[in-house]
Amino acid sequence: MTRTIHFVSLGCAKNRVDTEVMLGVSDGAGWELVDDPARAETIVINTCGFIGPARQESIDTILEMARFKDEGACDKLVVAGCLAQRYVNELAVEMPEVDHFLGSSDMLRLREVLDERAGRILVGDPANWIVSASDPRRLTQRGHSAWVKIAEGCNRRCSFCAIPGIRGLQRSRPLADVVREVEALVAQGVVEICLVSQDTIAWGRDLPERPALDSLVASLAEVPGLRWLRLHYLYPESLSPGLVELLAGHPVVLPYVDMPLQHASDAMLRRMRRGHGGRRIHDLVERLRTRIPSLVFRTTFLVGHPGETEADFDELLALVRAAAFDHVGTFVYSHEEGTAAFAMTDLVPARIARGRASRLMTAQRRISRQRQRTLVGQEIEVLVEGPSDEHEALLDGRWWGQAPDVDGKVVLANGTGLPGELRRAVVTHATDYDLVADLLAPDGTRDAPPSWD
Numbered sequence: 001m002t003r004t005i006h007f008v009s010l011g012c013a014k015n016r017v018d019t020e021v022m023l024g025v026s027d028g029a030g031w032e033l034v035d036d037p038a039r040a041e042t043i044v045i046n047t048c049g050f051i052g053p054a055r056q057e058s059i060d061t062i063l064e065m066a067r068f069k070d071e072g073a074c075d076k077l078v079v080a081g082c083l084a085q086r087y088v089n090e091l092a093v094e095m096p097e098v099d100h101f102l103g104s105s106d107m108l109r110l111r112e113v114l115d116e117r118a119g120r121i122l123v124g125d126p127a128n129w130i131v132s133a134s135d136p137r138r139l140t141q142r143g144h145s146a147w148v149k150i151a152e153g154c155n156r157r158c159s160f161c162a163i164p165g166i167r168g169l170q171r172s173r174p175l176a177d178v179v180r181e182v183e184a185l186v187a188q189g190v191v192e193i194c195l196v197s198q199d200t201i202a203w204g205r206d207l208p209e210r211p212a213l214d215s216l217v218a219s220l221a222e223v224p225g226l227r228w229l230r231l232h233y234l235y236p237e238s239l240s241p242g243l244v245e246l247l248a249g250h251p252v253v254l255p256y257v258d259m260p261l262q263h264a265s266d267a268m269l270r271r272m273r274r275g276h277g278g279r280r281i282h283d284l285v286e287r288l289r290t291r292i293p294s295l296v297f298r299t300t301f302l303v304g305h306p307g308e309t310e311a312d313f314d315e316l317l318a319l320v321r322a323a324a325f326d327h328v329g330t331f332v333y334s335h336e337e338g339t340a341a342f343a344m345t346d347l348v349p350a351r352i353a354r355g356r357a358s359r360l361m362t363a364q365r366r367i368s369r370q371r372q373r374t375l376v377g378q379e380i381e382v383l384v385e386g387p388s389d390e391h392e393a394l395l396d397g398r399w400w401g402q403a404p405d406v407d408g409k410v411v412l413a414n415g416t417g418l419p420g421e422l423r424r425a426v427v428t429h430a431t432d433y434d435l436v437a438d439l440l441a442p443d444g445t446r447d448a449p450p451s452w453d
Contacts, residue, residue: 011046018046019140021131039073042078047061049083079100080101084103086162105152107129132181133181145385146190151200151202158274182226193229198233200232230400247288247292263312273340298406303332306348372432386419396410396412411434
């Protein structure tokens with residue numbers, strides 16, 4: 001009889017790729033994927049261990065899934081990913097209900113677990129593996145979109161970040177291997193590729209030929225059938241002229257930049273060990289906005305880092321207001337062992353840090369609302385994702401200025417379309433983060449209203 005398996009994937013898009021590899025492993029072993037954890041004989045949780053709230057979510061999820069060993073069909077509970085990599089010794093003692101632990105680079109070893117030939121702890125050196133085009137994978141994204149990891153690990157030493165200790169140092173995938181994976185994904189019907197890694201701008205620097213990121217982007221953009229190529233997690237340093245030209249003018253490379261800036265104050269950037277000051281950030285944003293007028297800019301900021309003063313935060317708030325970023329995420333500092341900031345004593349009280357995060361997002365919400373409203377009445381290209389959560393007669397989609405999972409969505413109120421189609425639509429309404437639009441027929445007229453029967 002076919003055995004059943006259920007997966008829970010927590011954390012970032014990079015974790016999603018790792019989960020999709022484990023899904024591919026289970027498919028290859030003949031297991032049936034089930035949505036209901038109560039029906040699963042094996043439950044796999046791919047955890048995040050980056051910061052305190054993520055660790056707590058992972059622990060809560062493990063405990064929630066563990067109850068199916070008593071209440072459901074589960075006879076094997078597997079904890080994988082960053083939390084296991086970072087804290088396996090403690091977890092092995094404190095969570096006897098977990099049958100197997102896999103680290104952040106042990107995704108392929110799930111086969112040993114499924115074949116009943118694995119020990120309890122399978123946590124290896126995080127530098128031992130990076131995903132490749134030959135690894136099995138089952139996609140989980142809607143709308144014929146896929147994340148592609150181009151590197152693993154990170155060589156930077158930002159004061160607040162534990163990633164190098166969890167994921168290891170930078171390991172770039174060879175250009176040809178990434179191209180092979182993208183070609184295979186497009187052959188499966190994928191039309192949007194989102195490139196991701198811990199430090200995307202540094203791709204290739206550890207390879208013998210030391211290729212630059214623009215060479216990879218240019219090669220991927222020529223894959224027949226690929227329609228959208230999107231870049232995530234660029235470090236704020238000078239982008240090469242070749243990369244800027246691709247962002248500005250290539251029809252497949254979206255003029256969308258995801259670049260975590262973290263702060264704007266010289267003092268804070270120095271304490272964060274970011275390797276640059278606020279002037280570089282202002283100059284970079286201005287340069288990109290000037291060269292790429294249609295640019296959509298996503299960034300993230302960290303507030304409450306040890307030593308952050310009200311004056312430092314005011315500088316950050318001033319940057320947010322002046323730059324008018326399209327999408328902003330904000331994180332409150334988490335005091336993480338194994339990081340340089342863990343030895344700092346001038347901690348910002350949690351209440352103050354949370355208040356700063358709230359103030360920053362309030363300012364950004366106003367900016368987002370204004371930018372969204374400028375799209376009302378305009379035609380946009382939308383990737384149809386599928387039925388909407390809002391109503392069964394509606395569709396959800398994204399325009400190219402919205403990345404999957406992290407930005408907003410376009411609710412398609414009029415017209416019909418199939419998942420994976422790229423369609424023209426006219427925006428009719430805007431909220432702070434989402435849009436409402438009507439699909440257009442090929443002749444430019446609005447599609448017929450949906451059936452409400």
